[in-house]
Amino acid sequence: MNDIYIAPSILSADFAKLGQEVVEVERGGADWLHVDVMDGHFVPNITFGALVMGAIAPLTKLPLDVHLMIENPERYIPDFAKAGAHLITVHQEACVHLHRVLHMIKEHGVKAGVAINPATPVSSIREVLEDVDLVLVMTVNPGFGGQAFIPSTLRKIKELKELREELGLKNLRIEVDGGISAATAPLVAEAGADVLVAGNAVFGRSDRSAAIQEIRSSLQE
Secondary structure, eight states: OOOOEEEEBGGGSOGGGHHHHHHHHHHTTOSOEEEEEEBSSSSSOBOOOHHHHHHHGGGOOSOEEEEEESSSGGGTHHHHHHTTOSEEEEEGGGOTTHHHHHHHHHHTTOEEEEEEOTTSOGGGGGGGGGGOSEEEEESSOTTOSSOOOOTTHHHHHHHHHHHHHHHTOTTOEEEEESSOSTTTHHHHHHHTOOEEEESHHHHTSSOHHHHHHHHHHHTTO
16 A cells, blocks of 8 residues: 655645745645646636746755646646656546657656546546556546535545556555545545645645644544
């Protein structure tokens, strides 16, 4: 079993002091930093691009876990790779030529991930599981922070865990994003998730260290 990582999402951070927020969650015990990129087309909201990510990259030693919720992600992969991404995840629903895009990410020296929305079946990415380092299961519909966890997504996490074992992909990470807190973290971890993206559950608390520790402690109960 992989160690379970906690990845605070800067989507929920205070953008007026983003650099400080990044430093605080690193000091607070975060494992990765999740970077939600939205274009106002694939999802309703607009967040930021590679320039902003590149500005915070020198402030942290945490791996930058970039989640592209955008149309035509292949256009922007070089920019995010150059800006310091450790891993770039694209959506199955946004890629006509998914295999090609995933290999484009790797050609830029970055780990590759694929994401699926709540209504998208695991079967849609079965043929690329051996090409990726991570699968991101959206546990809310993408586009907004602070949404409620969708319980039916647990079935997909379990299915992915079984496929990982069946295919012998022991290094494949299963990430979840949406509604993750100390209440839902044990559920997704038991189902097979090993990277937990947490937005409001971390940045919504004044003590980020205590917030991260609360999630981590919930996994031991």
